[in-house]
Amino acid sequence: xxxxxxxxxxxxxxxxxxxxxxxxxxxxxxxxxxxxxxxxxxxxxxxxxxxxxxxxxxxxxxxxxxxxxxxxxxxxxxxx
Amino acid sequence: xxxxxxxxxxxxxxxxxxxxxxxxxxxxxxxxxxxxxxxxxxxxxxxxxxxxxxxxxxxxxxxxxxxxxxxxxxxxxxxxxxxxxxxxxxxxxxxxxxxxxxxxxxxxxxxxxxxxxxxxxxxxxxxxxxxxxxxxxxxxxxxxxxxxxxxxxxxxxxxxxxxxxxxxxxxxxxxxxxxxxxxxxxxxxxxxxxxxxxxxxxxxxxxxxxxxxxxxxxxxxxxxxxxxxxxxxxxxxxxxxxxxxxxxxxxxxxxxxxxxxxxxxxxxxxxxxxxxxxxxxxxxxxxxxxxxxxxxxxxxxxxxxxxxxxxxxxxxxxxxxxxxxxxxxxxxxxxxxxxxxxxxxxxxxxxxxxxxxxxxxxxxxxxxxxxxxxxxxxxxxxxxxxxxxxxxxxxxxxxxxxxxxxxxx
Numbered sequence: 001x002x003x004x005x006x007x008x009x010x011x012x013x014x015x016x017x018x019x020x021x022x023x024x025x026x027x028x029x030x031x032x033x034x035x036x037x038x039x040x041x042x043x044x045x046x047x048x049x050x051x052x053x054x055x056x057x058x059x060x061x062x063x064x065x066x067x068x069x070x071x072x073x074x075x076x077x078x079x080x
Numbered sequence: 081x082x083x084x085x086x087x088x089x090x091x092x093x094x095x096x097x098x099x100x101x102x103x104x105x106x107x108x109x110x111x112x113x114x115x116x117x118x119x120x121x122x123x124x125x126x127x128x129x130x131x132x133x134x135x136x137x138x139x140x141x142x143x144x145x146x147x148x149x150x151x152x153x154x155x156x157x158x159x160x161x162x163x164x165x166x167x168x169x170x171x172x173x174x175x176x177x178x179x180x181x182x183x184x185x186x187x188x189x190x191x192x193x194x195x196x197x198x199x200x201x202x203x204x205x206x207x208x209x210x211x212x213x214x215x216x217x218x219x220x221x222x223x224x225x226x227x228x229x230x231x232x233x234x235x236x237x238x239x240x241x242x243x244x245x246x247x248x249x250x251x252x253x254x255x256x257x258x259x260x261x262x263x264x265x266x267x268x269x270x271x272x273x274x275x276x277x278x279x280x281x282x283x284x285x286x287x288x289x290x291x292x293x294x295x296x297x298x299x300x301x302x303x304x305x306x307x308x309x310x311x312x313x314x315x316x317x318x319x320x321x322x323x324x325x326x327x328x329x330x331x332x333x334x335x336x337x338x339x340x341x342x343x344x345x346x347x348x349x350x351x352x353x354x355x356x357x358x359x360x361x362x363x364x365x366x367x368x369x370x371x372x373x374x375x376x377x378x379x380x381x382x383x384x385x386x387x388x389x390x391x392x393x394x395x396x397x398x399x400x401x402x403x404x405x406x407x408x409x410x411x412x413x414x415x416x417x418x419x420x421x422x423x424x425x426x427x428x429x430x431x432x433x434x435x436x437x438x439x440x441x442x443x444x445x446x447x448x449x450x451x452x453x454x455x456x457x458x459x460x461x462x463x464x465x466x467x468x469x470x471x472x473x474x475x476x477x478x479x480x481x482x483x484x485x486x487x488x489x
Contacts, residue, residue, distance in 0.1 A: 034106045037106055059123045060109075061122075
């Protein structure tokens with residue numbers, strides 16, 4: 001249906017959308033909440049699973065109801 | 081991406097840097113998002129998280145902390161004057177600030193400095209005392225002052241002043257005064273009229289006092305003319321020893337004499353029309369001849385020098401060009417007829433007399449006493465005498481006392 005109407009899938013199915021700037025900025029839209037946060041790991045709830053970010057000196061610059069912006073040295077982004 | 085890197089609300093109202101400890105940090109963060117509390121710059125250090133939060137949001141955060149079982153600790157309060165003033169510990173500062181402004185405003189409604197200028201003979205103390213009489217002292221409320229009225233009051237109060245200006249500038253009361261010019265001292269103590277110069281008395285007119293001379297008498301400079309009259313006392317009353325001031329006129333013939341000379345021949349300079357030019361340049365005060373005549377070809381000449389200097393603003397070219405123009409002169413002596421020379425000598429002598437001649441006098445007689453011829457000096461001389469009729473009576477004071485002290489004593 002998304003193909004048929006040429007609509008972005010993340011809007012239609014409320015799917016998470018990740019943007020990475022190098023390995024320093026991580027930006028996520030359509031997330032459901034924070035599960036875990038420390039210097040090395042950030043776990044974020046998304047639809048049908050979670051996204052895990054691992055790295056060093058991770059800090060949450062800003063977060064709102066459906067957006068989050070993380071800074072630090074990002075080593076791994078995993079979808080579970 | 082519409083997300084802002086800066087925390088919402090900006091830094092203007094200031095922010096708190098807090099440390100959150102506890103296991104339910106993640107849950108707390110989810111709750112804050114739901115409540116619309118904006119946290120920023122989360123940084124995890126071990127089991128604590130430091131967060132930046134606005135003072136308003138910090139209050140709303142407290143109930144959530146209880147729910148999640150987290151503890152909070154304020155690390156820093158930053159930015160925003162209002163934040164620091166609103167802080168519980170700064171209430172006294174705010175009160176102090178308001179008090180200070182109020183006190184400043186209150187104190188500015190008084191006069192704190194009185195400045196008196198323009199007085200020399202009248203002391204500051206005298207003026208201050210007069211001001212004090214009208215309640216104007218340091219510390220008087222400005223409302224009570226009325227500068228125009230004060231000006232008039234001061235003028236009436238201190239006789240020696242001829243003008244007073246009172247101006248109020250802030251806490252500064254400026255009083256400018258102009259003093260009355262005083263009469264020269266000693267003049268008021270004179271009683272007698274004496275002769276200003278030597279002369280032959282023609283007429284004596286006494287308005288007050290007693291005449292000491294009669295018409296026809298010759299008087300010398302400083303001689304007593306009219307003496308102050310003694311005070312008339314009733315019989316039996318003691319003589320107060322005071323006298324009235326003498327008043328009157330003493331007209332006398334006064335002579336003025338002058339001698340002057342005039343030459344019997346004059347030197348005349350005439351240009352022959354012959355002209356010579358010379359140009360030179362001056363470098364470091366040394367003259368270098370350029371062209372034209374090196375030496376002056378005439379015995380008698382008139383020199384016209386024009387210096388050309390190259391200069392722009394204060395920059396000066398060190399070389400000057402000098403143009404010299406020599407005009408030949410012919411010198412001749414012209415003899416003056418002795419009668420003309422004598423006329424000139426008399427004219428000069430009269431001019432000399434006019435300088436010492438008083439304004440009120442009337443010229444009665446003009447006499448050319450003697451004429452002299454000095455052929456060896458080439459001059460003629462003339463002695464001129466003028467006879468005038470004038471009032472020679474002047475009040476006796478210390479200034480002319482020494483002139484006629486021998487006469488008066």
